[in-house]
Every structure is written in C-alpha cells, then in structure tokens.
Amino acid sequence: MPKSLFSHVATWVFDLDNTLYPPQARLFDQIEVKMTQYVMDSIGVDRAEADRLRKHYWREYGTTLAGLMQEHGVDPAPYLTDVHEISLHALEPDADLRRSISALPGRKIVYTNGSAPYAGRVLKARGLDEIFDAVYGVEHADFHPKPRPEAFQRIFERDGLDPRNGAMFEDDPRNLKVPHALGMRTVHVAPEAQEIDYIHHHTPNLGDFIAKLVD
Numbered sequence: 001m002p003k004s005l006f007s008h009v010a011t012w013v014f015d016l017d018n019t020l021y022p023p024q025a026r027l028f029d030q031i032e033v034k035m036t037q038y039v040m041d042s043i044g045v046d047r048a049e050a051d052r053l054r055k056h057y058w059r060e061y062g063t064t065l066a067g068l069m070q071e072h073g074v075d076p077a078p079y080l081t082d083v084h085e086i087s088l089h090a091l092e093p094d095a096d097l098r099r100s101i102s103a104l105p106g107r108k109i110v111y112t113n114g115s116a117p118y119a120g121r122v123l124k125a126r127g128l129d130e131i132f133d134a135v136y137g138v139e140h141a142d143f144h145p146k147p148r149p150e151a152f153q154r155i156f157e158r159d160g161l162d163p164r165n166g167a168m169f170e171d172d173p174r175n176l177k178v179p180h181a182l183g184m185r186t187v188h189v190a191p192e193a194q195e196i197d198y199i200h201h202h203t204p205n206l207g208d209f210i211a212k213l214v215d
Helices: 027-043 047-061 064-072 076-083 095-103 116-125 149-159 173-181 206-214
Strands: 011-014 107-111 134-136 166-170 185-189 201-203
Touching: 027 047, 027 064, 027 076, 047 064, 064 076, 095 206, 107 149, 116 134, 134 149, 149 173, 166 173, 173 185, 185 206, 201 206
Parallel strands: 011 107, 011 166, 107 134, 166 185, 185 201
Antiparallel strands: none
C-alpha cells in the first residue's frame, strides 16, 4: 500500500464502532439488546417481532432509529440516550493507535451513526480523546444515517471538508459507497476483505494501517 496514495489527504474521517476499537469488544451486542427492548417498548411488539424489525430497519433505512422515526415517529433523542447506556469495560486504551492517528497530517474527525456523547465516552475509554478536531454523531446529520447521501452531505458541509481531499475508514462497507463516489479514499476496516469496487483498501487492523502511513 503506497503512502503516496494518501499524500493528498487533508481530512481523515473515522467511523467509531468496530473501527476505532476492535470488534472483539462486542459493544454492539449490548447496544442491540437495548435497541430491541426500545422497539418493544416504543411500538408495543414482542421480542421476536422487535428483533425482526430492528434488522429490517437496519437493512432498509440504514439504522434501527431511522426506521423507527420513519414508520413510527419515534423521538430520536431519548432513543439515542437509552441505547448507548452500555458498559465500556471491554475497551482498553491503545497508546500506539493514539500516536499514529495524532501523527497524521491535517484534520482528524470522527463520524458515527451513534450519538456524539457516546462517541466521546468510547474515545476516552480507548485513550483517543482530545486527538480529533471534531466528533460528529447522527444528531449532527439531522438524524439522517449513513449510508444515506444526505447524511454525508450534512456532515461534510458542517465540517467544511472537501471529500476529494479526504479518506474514510469504516467497518460497514455500505458506508463507503457514497464517500467513494464523492472522491474520497476508502478504507474498509474489518476482519475479512470484500471485493467491492468502491473499496480502495482493506485492513483487519486499523493501528497497523495508520502506522504504515505515518512511518
């Protein structure tokens, strides 16, 4: 992976969950339990139906929240507070990743489909707090989730970044399609590679990948 492929990058955009911490932490297992319970409580269905709807909304709308808002008019603020009240004990600080990200030239931002307060808690638990220029949650995209084009448009306009001079790191390949179309360098962070034309690079280890860029 030639470093020259990233020589134009002025803004580095990082997803949060399963990107800035390893998927082995399994935080989303806790979040999914909370989401299922919220679906049950908010629209009055049993657990099996809530699980089915949660997965359907994720596929159809990008997130469970987007489906609940679209089909049931659910207020997003209480939902985001509730589903992100989870234990972060599985997270450990990563000093090497902190050093590598800090050494990247230009702006570094976090953009998550979760909430910004939750992102702040995760970054602190990982020892990655105070190294990013901005942290954006789904609330900053007016609750439009990735992979919707309007979600990226709102965040990128808010940040003032030029996607042609940006790189995007994501664990969900769906969320790299729009950044690629906008001219960003795309990096899929996941245990297994996927051969998709809008993914430029794959890495199972974000820290190793970034270290090679700043070495």
